[in-house]
Amino acid sequence: MTTMYWLEVSVVTDGEAAEAVAEVLRPFAYQGGVVLEQLGDETDLDPNALEPIITVKIYLPEEEDSLAARQRIEEILYHMNRLYPVPPPTFRKLQEQDWANAWKEHYHPFRIGKRIWIQPSWVSAEEVAASGIELGDDDIALVLDPGMAFGTGTHPTTQMCLQALEQVVQPGISLLDVGTGSGILAVAAAKLGAEKLWGVDTDAMAVKTAVANATQNHVAHFHVWQGTLTSVQERGWDVVVVNILAPVIMGMLENDGLMGYVGQNGRLILSGIIDEQVGGVETAVANAGGTILQRFIIRDWVTLVVGHNK
Numbered sequence: 001m002t003t004m005y006w007l008e009v010s011v012v013t014d015g016e017a018a019e020a021v022a023e024v025l026r027p028f029a030y031q032g033g034v035v036l037e038q039l040g041d042e043t044d045l046d047p048n049a050l051e052p053i054i055t056v057k058i059y060l061p062e063e064e065d066s067l068a069a070r071q072r073i074e075e076i077l078y079h080m081n082r083l084y085p086v087p088p089p090t091f092r093k094l095q096e097q098d099w100a101n102a103w104k105e106h107y108h109p110f111r112i113g114k115r116i117w118i119q120p121s122w123v124s125a126e127e128v129a130a131s132g133i134e135l136g137d138d139d140i141a142l143v144l145d146p147g148m149a150f151g152t153g154t155h156p157t158t159q160m161c162l163q164a165l166e167q168v169v170q171p172g173i174s175l176l177d178v179g180t181g182s183g184i185l186a187v188a189a190a191k192l193g194a195e196k197l198w199g200v201d202t203d204a205m206a207v208k209t210a211v212a213n214a215t216q217n218h219v220a221h222f223h224v225w226q227g228t229l230t231s232v233q234e235r236g237w238d239v240v241v242v243n244i245l246a247p248v249i250m251g252m253l254e255n256d257g258l259m260g261y262v263g264q265n266g267r268l269i270l271s272g273i274i275d276e277q278v279g280g281v282e283t284a285v286a287n288a289g290g291t292i293l294q295r296f297i298i299r300d301w302v303t304l305v306v307g308h309n310k
Helices: 018-028 067-081 096-102 125-130 156-168 184-191 204-216 246-255 275-287
Strands: 005-014 035-040 050-061 090-095 110-112 116-119 140-143 174-178 196-201 222-226 237-243 262-274 290-298 301-308
Touching: 005 018, 018 035, 018 050, 018 067, 110 156, 140 184, 156 184, 156 237, 156 262, 156 290, 156 301, 174 184, 184 196, 184 204, 184 222, 184 237, 196 204, 204 222, 246 262, 246 275, 262 275, 262 290, 275 290, 275 301
Parallel strands: 116 140, 174 196, 174 237, 196 222, 237 262
Antiparallel strands: 005 050, 005 090, 035 050, 110 116, 262 301, 290 301
């Protein structure tokens, strides 16, 4: 059957909910592709300023558009809205040629931290320069398309991890990325100079996404596989980064010996922590022989940089 139109499903939300919305919509999306669209803030004179609003979009071919599918999407988002404000979806039919470019219109490069740029693959370095964005000699660009729903740099937890990596990654170090998702953190570490990179994730699709992103960014030395922390055989890592959820982090500290994977002078970056959960994580860190060296805070999200007690 030839597709005559595509159904665009869009949800307007913020950086905290965008990736969660993307995850629940992904099973409905054509080839699992999810768009996270964030526009520039025209009211801010800073050329890199972004609006806090993110639009999550998926596309369904005509043959998959049905009343039942639309109702199911509405139901899922309704239940999400009871936990965090999420508006109902908007449905729009697009012709074939409109769909092909619809998800590329408003996604532009943006800066995180002092040196890191997130850049979609269809925007060339020349186009970045022509747009007035100036990359410094020490800046690094991560090529990451918004179709990847496992971490695109828009969520506060990802942004804080990238800021922490800017500070702790030195050329030649080793890094273990637990719950690697899109692989964005490992790719960033590679471009910051990390030489030994391992990543692990329990989700097979995340592993495929991480491999694709590493390849797209010409990072050949990233070893990633499907599994849990306990499947990692080596210890003594210079940097271990865990951007998951607070209860999972506490379980790793208490039951899986997470601090034991960190070298004596190494750093453990913990993210995905809501401020009300910080106390529990701090206690688990202390009980595991760790000490908190630094905190990053964006709204009600917290990222901790941890070292060993001396």
